[in-house]
Amino acid sequence: MRRPSFNRAWTAFVTVRVSAAEVGRKIGGAVQKDVEAGIFRNACPIRMSYVLKFLCSDTCHLTSDPDNGPFVPDSASLWVLP
Numbered sequence: 001m002r003r004p005s006f007n008r009a010w011t012a013f014v015t016v017r018v019s020a021a022e023v024g025r026k027i028g029g030a031v032q033k034d035v036e037a038g039i040f041r042n043a044c045p046i047r048m049s050y051v052l053k054f055l056c057s058d059t060c061h062l063t064s065d066p067d068n069g070p071f072v073p074d075s076a077s078l079w080v081l082p
Contacts, residue, residue, distance in 0.1 A: 004055045012054035016047045023047060 016023050020043035024035030027050065034040045 009051050009055055012051045013047060016043070016050050019043070020046070023050075 016026060018026070020035055020041060023043040023046050024032040024040070027046065031040065031046060040046060
């Protein structure tokens with residue numbers, strides 16, 4: 001498997017290198033609602049998700065490999081760091 005291009009990743013990251021509120025507005029939908037509700041206060045994970053989605057598009061190796069199991073986790077937790 002080829003390594004993703006750093007330049008493509010950086011190009012995607014630059015578009016979301018803004019405040020959490022602005023990232024929420026850019027992505028919209030549930031992300032925007034969660035940012036506005038204060039559920040997402042740290043935009044870093046949202047930015048990383050945006051970049052990975054940009055790099056993988058619809059053919060991401062994580063979702064197309066049957067050995068990886070379901071893409072949607074059974075459970076999750078939210079860490080609020082100081």
